[in-house]
Amino acid sequence: MVDDLLSQEEIDQLLGGVSEGEQPVELSDLERDTLAEIGNISMGSAATALSTLVGKRVRITVPSVELTTTAQVQAAFPTPCVIVTVEFTAGLKGKNIFIVNDSDALVIAGLMMGEDPPDLSAELDELRLSAVAEAMNQMMGSAATAMSELFRDTIDLTPPKTKHQLLAETQKDMPLDESVVTVSFRIEIEGLVDSEMVQVIEAPFALEMARRLLTPAQSMAETLEDEPKPAAPTPPPTPVAAAAPQWEQVPVAQGAQVHDNISIDLIKHIPVQIRAVLGRTRISIANILKLGPGHVLELDTLDG
Numbered sequence: 001m002v003d004d005l006l007s008q009e010e011i012d013q014l015l016g017g018v019s020e021g022e023q024p025v026e027l028s029d030l031e032r033d034t035l036a037e038i039g040n041i042s043m044g045s046a047a048t049a050l051s052t053l054v055g056k057r058v059r060i061t062v063p064s065v066e067l068t069t070t071a072q073v074q075a076a077f078p079t080p081c082v083i084v085t086v087e088f089t090a091g092l093k094g095k096n097i098f099i100v101n102d103s104d105a106l107v108i109a110g111l112m113m114g115e116d117p118p119d120l121s122a123e124l125d126e127l128r129l130s131a132v133a134e135a136m137n138q139m140m141g142s143a144a145t146a147m148s149e150l151f152r153d154t155i156d157l158t159p160p161k162t163k164h165q166l167l168a169e170t171q172k173d174m175p176l177d178e179s180v181v182t183v184s185f186r187i188e189i190e191g192l193v194d195s196e197m198v199q200v201i202e203a204p205f206a207l208e209m210a211r212r213l214l215t216p217a218q219s220m221a222e223t224l225e226d227e228p229k230p231a232a233p234t235p236p237p238t239p240v241a242a243a244a245p246q247w248e249q250v251p252v253a254q255g256a257q258v259h260d261n262i263s264i265d266l267i268k269h270i271p272v273q274i275r276a277v278l279g280r281t282r283i284s285i286a287n288i289l290k291l292g293p294g295h296v297l298e299l300d301t302l303d304g
Contacts (some may be wrong), residue, residue: 025204026067027181027207035201035206039065040062041147045142045146046139046143049142053111053112054112054135056192057190058188060197061187063185063199065182067180067181070171070176073171073180073200074168074171077198081100081167082099082164083098083162084133084140084161085162086158087157088156089157089158092151094208096205099167099197103120103193105124105128105132107189107192108135109128112135117192133160144156150213178203180203181200181202181206184197184199281298
């Protein structure tokens, strides 16, 4: 019965993979969307740089984002492929890995070397791998510029390291159960490539990028909610109508029409026939408009 008991060493081995304070990594839908947008903007800029290099139209679609483990990613890429390692040194701190399959790498290298169409039967030798490395260098430079604008901070990175090897060899120092985020892009190079390129990001680095973008936006939204609503503007005082001038009322004959508030511009061009000058007086236009047949107008001075 005693022989069936586990020794302390065996218990420690069984529990060796469990950290006391370790918390499982979680990625919310909002954080996924944010990472997808970061990838969309940065790789959209990278696609423009690649298009200039190869002289072909390049399109990279909106990516899909998944939370997975190192072991699962390695299982998805069991054969050697082109591995590009990018390390961020300023603005952001962390590593990314880009995985490009051999046929896509041969197309990129061939176009950069003047082959149209590229020789897909060629070997991915040192020369072609250098061409791919230069393409990725230009692409990552453009991506860093786009990210600098997005994060409103200077984003610097080291020159990408490009190797042709197993992904497991690149990640040999990473625990197989470590959480990573994969960002999968569909890349199309005009009539030559229609496949997938995968970006692998360390989970803490991915969360840092997402939360760094989300925090200012959430803070702004909370600030707007907390701000008191502006008081309704005080209505302007109601203008007081000026008292109308007092005029001596002249009797108006039956059938005559009274025209008030008529603009002078409407009557100043009306011709007036004058038959004789009997005398002179001063009268306002308003009172003239009130005159009708039978009105008696008293003259101030007489002529003749």
